[in-house]
Amino acid sequence: MIRVHIDLIQSYMQVTIAMLLTLVMTASAFAQELTINQGNVVQKELDHPQFVDQLSSWNDGPSKRAIIAFVVQVSTLGGPNYIPPARRIAVFDNDGTLWAEQPFYFQLKFAMDRIKTLAPQYPEWKTTQPFKAALEGDLDTLLSGGKHALLELIMATHAGSTVGEFSKIVKDWLGTAKHPTTGRPYTEMVYQPMLDLLAYLRANEFKTFITSGGGIEFMRVFAEEIYGIPPEQVIGSSIKIEYEYRNGKPVLVRLPELNFINDKAGKPVAINQHIGRRPIAAFGNSDGDLQMLQWTCAGDGKRFCLYVRHTDALREWAYDRDSHIGRLDKGLDQAQTDGWTVVDMQHDWNIIFPSEGN
């Protein structure tokens, strides 16, 4: 009896092991097939006689193929990964993702110029930090306080005006200010491949949003014209605003008080507040975008997270783990762990700024 039982148990075990092996092999084959399928999807798309390369500023490679694979999969009606247009929400950081952020945030330059303009009314600024540093162009001191201190400075110098007046101040500044190293207007310091990507996503019925640490009212002045992103799809840091009557007309007045800093863990919170649903794609370049990417890619169904990595010291700037501005350290680790797409600007982009295409 005992002998028979042992035989039976052995048989059972063999069957079980065989079944497990089959399962593992099936799963592995399935995973391989998925990879092949994803490759096929892209190859089929690229080979299609009517294929127009809307990402021509992107060199062929894993980053470009990952983008196309994602877009084709979520927009193929009847496909297993189809997502209806209403849910095709894509969020983009701005500084270092859509436009450059070196040698320092463009809005910081705007704030410094603003402080210079306002200085005669505030003689105490000559001896009070951080205004003193701003007036003297002492960037080391300005940057030493970290991003939050910078945002506080930026926001504080943006108060007092009505929202209409402030827009005009920004518009006038953008019309004359020049980037300190390239001498180009700031609005030309945008990344052509990202402009192409925005257009490609919108052509596939994505709704594109900016969600940046930059000032919401600052970005809205140019976002529609240079990115095709309307004001209602721009999310950023803000100061408090008050409704009041001036000369018998209602105005919205900007107060010298922070309302919200749209950075790090603030980004998913603001995405929820403004958009009310989880994005299916997120694009950033620094640790400040990490929580936005985590939140996006933790959702169910097909998701896409991408980091732009600044690797081109010649055509742009090369920086990541040790940079004061746009540090990409923890984010790079998680991108590698979670298989997010990491753009290598030097190799993936055949053009960086629009002016290079002329």
Next chain:
Amino acid sequence: MIRVHIDLIQSYMQVTIAMLLTLVMTASAFAQELTINQGNVVQKELDHPQFVDQLSSWNDGPSKRAIIAFVVQVSTLGGPNYIPPARRIAVFDNDGTLWAEQPFYFQLKFAMDRIKTLAPQYPEWKTTQPFKAALEGDLDTLLSGGKHALLELIMATHAGSTVGEFSKIVKDWLGTAKHPTTGRPYTEMVYQPMLDLLAYLRANEFKTFITSGGGIEFMRVFAEEIYGIPPEQVIGSSIKIEYEYRNGKPVLVRLPELNFINDKAGKPVAINQHIGRRPIAAFGNSDGDLQMLQWTCAGDGKRFCLYVRHTDALREWAYDRDSHIGRLDKGLDQAQTDGWTVVDMQHDWNIIFPSEGN
């Protein structure tokens, strides 16, 4: 000499008076022509062989004609009042404007039901206001604190859950809860003429937003399905939300702390924060919407402001200047002064709730 001079002066005066008279007559004729033209615009629209009455739930009358005149004028390409689609932003209050708000705000009923569900965990509620009143269904006490106190109660009972969990709680409640006097689901207590108006505006390339004192996350659960307004176009009151990790997954957790009350002077502020441009049309029903209408109609170019006035005690409820809920007093005065459209529900609407159409 003196005599000649007096003659000359008399001649000058006559000429001046004649010129002034001509000016006054021209201006008056111009104003008349404008009024006639607006009438013509609507009559031409109504007489057009391809005219489909998208506002068939509205009786012919000044309200309906004012809406059509406005829409035709801002959307006539090449016309003097043309406004490009990107700027055709229309904002709608919800409670009392898109759906009913009597005998008390629907979200208050949700909060009261929620307090009942949670009560076993909080025995102290039996003796603490306003929870005691909520548990006992004592509306007089609940409403005596005003709208802000109500919103605080509502918001406090909505905390603790993640945003996903909260949506599910609201969805489940909406699926079973019934209106206390009509016995219908709350989602059927919407105004058919306003649904038609939303659709008519969208057919004319308007972007429609809700901006309500109600909870932003509460309204987002049903706004897309019943109004065709996606979550990113819903603005409301909110509590603070925090990003954190639970069981290795990122979640957004609702905190028992008010973030923003979207009422009165808060409405233009939130419109600016979420939309970033001034609406060209605003629709409300109470003094809580007054600043939103003021802000909208103080803008340059063609604007449209409308108050829904609850005048139908038989088919709905009749209330305005003295009501605790949805008081329309100062707003009614300004509507009359500024020539805003005031809808008389009893006469302007041939159907109120969708179920009457069956």
